[in-house]
Amino acid sequence: MSQASAPGYRISEHARLDARNTFGVRARAPMLVEVNDTAALPELFGYAMLRAPDLLILGGGSNLLLAADPPGAVLSLETRTIRPLADDGDTAIVRADAGVIWHDFVLWTLGHGLTGLENLALIPGTVGAAPIQNIGAYGVEVRESVHVVEAFDRKHRGFVRLAASECAFGYRDSLFKHQPERYLVTAVEFRLSRRFRPRLDYAGIPEELRAMGVTDTPRAAQVAEAVIRIRRRKLPDPAVLGNAGSFFKNPIVPTAQAEALLAVNPGMPVFRSAGADRRKLSAAWLIEQCGWKGHRDGDAGVSAQHALVLVNHGQASGQDLLALARRITASVHDRFGVALEPEPRIIGATW
Numbered sequence: 001m002s003q004a005s006a007p008g009y010r011i012s013e014h015a016r017l018d019a020r021n022t023f024g025v026r027a028r029a030p031m032l033v034e035v036n037d038t039a040a041l042p043e044l045f046g047y048a049m050l051r052a053p054d055l056l057i058l059g060g061g062s063n064l065l066l067a068a069d070p071p072g073a074v075l076s077l078e079t080r081t082i083r084p085l086a087d088d089g090d091t092a093i094v095r096a097d098a099g100v101i102w103h104d105f106v107l108w109t110l111g112h113g114l115t116g117l118e119n120l121a122l123i124p125g126t127v128g129a130a131p132i133q134n135i136g137a138y139g140v141e142v143r144e145s146v147h148v149v150e151a152f153d154r155k156h157r158g159f160v161r162l163a164a165s166e167c168a169f170g171y172r173d174s175l176f177k178h179q180p181e182r183y184l185v186t187a188v189e190f191r192l193s194r195r196f197r198p199r200l201d202y203a204g205i206p207e208e209l210r211a212m213g214v215t216d217t218p219r220a221a222q223v224a225e226a227v228i229r230i231r232r233r234k235l236p237d238p239a240v241l242g243n244a245g246s247f248f249k250n251p252i253v254p255t256a257q258a259e260a261l262l263a264v265n266p267g268m269p270v271f272r273s274a275g276a277d278r279r280k281l282s283a284a285w286l287i288e289q290c291g292w293k294g295h296r297d298g299d300a301g302v303s304a305q306h307a308l309v310l311v312n313h314g315q316a317s318g319q320d321l322l323a324l325a326r327r328i329t330a331s332v333h334d335r336f337g338v339a340l341e342p343e344p345r346i347i348g349a350t351w
Contacts, residue, residue, distance in 0.1 A: 006040075007037070007040065008035065008036060008037035008038075008039060008040025008043075009033055009034060009035045009036065009037070009040045009044060010033070010034045010036075011031060011032070011033050011034075012031070012032045012034070013030065013031055013032075014028055014029075014030065015028065015029045015031070015032035015074070016028055017029055017032075017058075017061070017066065017070075017074070020058060020061045020076070021061035021062075021064050021065075021066055021244075022060070022061055022062045022064075022124060022238035022242060022243060022244050022245075023061075023064075023065060023066070023238075023242045023243060023244055023310075023312050023316075023318070023321065024238075024242035024312050025065075025066050025242070025312060025316065025317055025318045025321070026317070027066040027068075027069050027070070027318070028069050029056070029069070029070050029073065029074040030069075030070075030071075030072065030073065031049060031072075031073040031074070032073070032074045032075075032076065033050065033073060033074070033075045033076070034076050034078050035075065035076065035077050035078060035079070036078045036079060037079070038077070038079060038097075038152065038159075038186045038187075041152045041159075041184070041186070042152075042157055042158070044075075045152070045154055045157050046157075049072065049073045050073055050075065051154070052072045052073070053181050054070070054071045054072035055072055055073050055074075055075060055181075056070045056072065056073070056074045056075070056347060057074075057075050057076075057077075057180065057184055058074050058075065058076045059076070059077070059098070059099075059125055059126040059128050059129040060101065060102075060124060060125040060126045060129065062124035062125040062129070062238065062244055062245060063125060063129060063133055063244060063245070063343065063344045063345060064244065064344050064345050064347065065244065065318050065321060065322060065342075065344045065345070065346045065347065066318045066347050066348060067317075067318035067319050067321075067322045067346055067347060067348040067349035068318065068319070068347065068348025068349065069348065070347055070348070071348075075184070076099075077097070077098040077099045077126075077128060077184075077186065078099050079097035079098060079099045079100075079186070079187075080097055080099045080100050080101075081095075081096075081097045081100075082094065082095070082096045082097070082100060082105060082108055083095055084112075085189065089194065090193065090194055090195060091191055091192065091193050091194065092112075092114055092191075092192055092194065093147055093189055093190070093191055093192075094109065094112075094114065094189065094190050094192060095150075095187055095188070095189045095190075096127040096187060096188055096190070097127065097128075097186070097187050098126060098127055098128025098129075098185050098186050098187055098188070099126055099127070099128065100126060100127040101125075101126060101127075102120075102123055102124070102125050102126055102127055102129070102130055102135075103121060103122050103123065103124070105117075105127055106118070106120060106121045106122075106224065107121075107224075109190075109192055110220055110221050110224055113194055114192035114193070114194060115192060115193050115194070115195075115196040115197070115220040116144070116145045116190070116191075116192045116193055117140075117142075117145060117190070117192070118220045118221070118223045118224040118227065119137060119138040119139060119140035119199055119202070119205075119223065119224075119227055120135060120136070120137055120138075120140055120142060120227075121224040121225075121227045121228050121231075122227065122228045122231045122232070123135050123137060123245070124238060124244075124245060127187075127188050128185040128186070128187075128188070129185075130142045130188065131143070131146055131149050131167060131169075131174055131176060131185060131188055132174055132176040132177050132180075132185060133172055133173075133174070133177065133343070134169045134170065134171070134172055134173055134174050135172075136171075136172070137227070137231075138199070138202040138204070138205055138227055138230075139199050139201055139202035140199055141169070141171075143164060143167070143169035143174075145190045145191060145192060146164045146167065146169075146188060146189075146190060146191075147163075147164060147189040147190055147191040148161050148162065148163055148164070148188070148189040149161070149162045149164075149167055149176070149185060149187075149188050149189075150162075150185070150186050150187040150188070150189070151176070151183040151184055151185050151186055152183070152184040152186055153182060153183060154181065154182050154183070154184060155182050159186070160183075162175070171249070171252065171273075171274075172249055172343055180345075196219065196220045198217065198218055198220070198223055199223075200218075200223070204230050205223065205226050205227065205230070208226035208227075208229055208230055209222065209223070209226050212225065212226060212229075214226075233305075234305055234306050235303070235305060235306055235309060236303050236305055236306075236309060236311060241303075241311050241312070241313070242311060242312030242313075242316075243303065243309050243310060243311045243312065244310070244343075244344045245309065245343075246283075246306075246308040246309060246343055247308060247309060247310045247325060247342055247343060247344060248283040248287070248308055248325075248328075248329075248340045248341065248342060248343060249283065249340070249341045249342070249343050250271075250280050250281060250282060250283045251280070251281050251283060251286075251338050251339065251340060251341070252273050252278050252279070252280050252281075253278070253279060253281060253338060254277060254278060254279075255276070255277050255278060255279050257279075257337075257338075258270050258279035258281065259279075261281070261336060261337075261338075265289075268281070268282075268285060269281070269282040269285050281338060283307075283308055283332075283340055284306060284307045284308045285307075286332045286335075286336055286338060286340070287302070287307040287308065287328055287332060287340075288307040289335070289336075290328070290331045290332055290335055292307060292328050292331070293306075293307040295324075296313065297320070297323075297324055298313075298315075298316065298320060299312060299313040299314045299315045299316035299320065300312065300313070300316040300320040300321045300323070300324045301313055301316075301324070302324070302328070310324060310325060318347075318348065318349075319349070322346065322349055325342060328340070
């Protein structure tokens with residue numbers, strides 16, 4: 001692997017990506033560009049290799065399935081600064097670079113007396129990926145705390161600032177997810193509160209807090225600790241067993257369809273969704289009912305801890321994992337008439 005450096009970035013040819021995706025699948029990039037100063041981006045995007053539509057922006061690799069080697073260059077932002085921008089005593093605006101590890105940022109906010117992200121503790125990935133996916137867990141979505149997203153507009157080769165209202169946030173969705181060829185998230189500004197308002201309405205958190213001996217109104221750090229304990233118990237550690245967290249979105253279906261399924265399957269979890277005519281179903285429950293939890297095809301498998309999580313037991317390829325995912329979705333559709341969609345971005349294949 002040959003390398004070349006310049007102020008603000010480093011370029012490597014034929015770079016291995018095995019350690020840059022949490023599935024741990026083997027892959028190589030024809031060219032990897034590691035950026036440690038975003039001021040270099042206008043210069044970099046003057047090169048044809050980075051203007052190509054097949055450029056892959058790679059963060060922590062935790063929401064990605066490499067079903068094949070990326071066909072073009074891969075760019076990774078290595079910037080990792082966190083700094084407060086404003087603080088009136090009640091709320092604060094904090095800016096975090098795209099390369100900051102998400103969980104480290106959550107712990108930083110808690111350590112500085114800032115709340116709002118505690119339910120999102122231990123989600124893998126980087127700050128830059130958080131608004132793209134509109135990450136969410138335990139009744140909270142990151143969009144609720146986003147103030148501004150800073151991005152490099154590849155179309156106009158300049159930096160832009162987009163308010164949360166301009167980001168088209170939806171369930172695991174955003175403007176950036178729909179226009180990956182245009183926007184490169186470089187930093188995110190968060191509006192966080194010093195007055196803690198616990199969000200405890202998601203099943204599991206109150207029970208975990210009681211198990212921790214917390215009987216009064218919890219502190220934000222205690223809620224984060226409860227979330228961390230639940231996630232560690234339910235989800236395999238990518239450092240031990242390759243995975244990308246939840247592989248499938250919870251499907252949102254018409255209320256009439258949900259009610260019809262519930263009549264036949266009385267134990268099926270059904271949740272309210274945006275709009276009175278829609279309901280959210282549990283993808284994990286649907287998959288488990290089809291017998292996939294703990295299943296294994298060679299080194300490609302489904303976690304025995306959580307049916308939503310596909311795992312690499314060692315040598316599974318991206319194609320192996322994709323084939324398993326397709327078999328799972330086909331069986332769920334055959335039995336329940338519900339279409340599942342993947343959460344991770346799939347490189348080298350179409351869903």
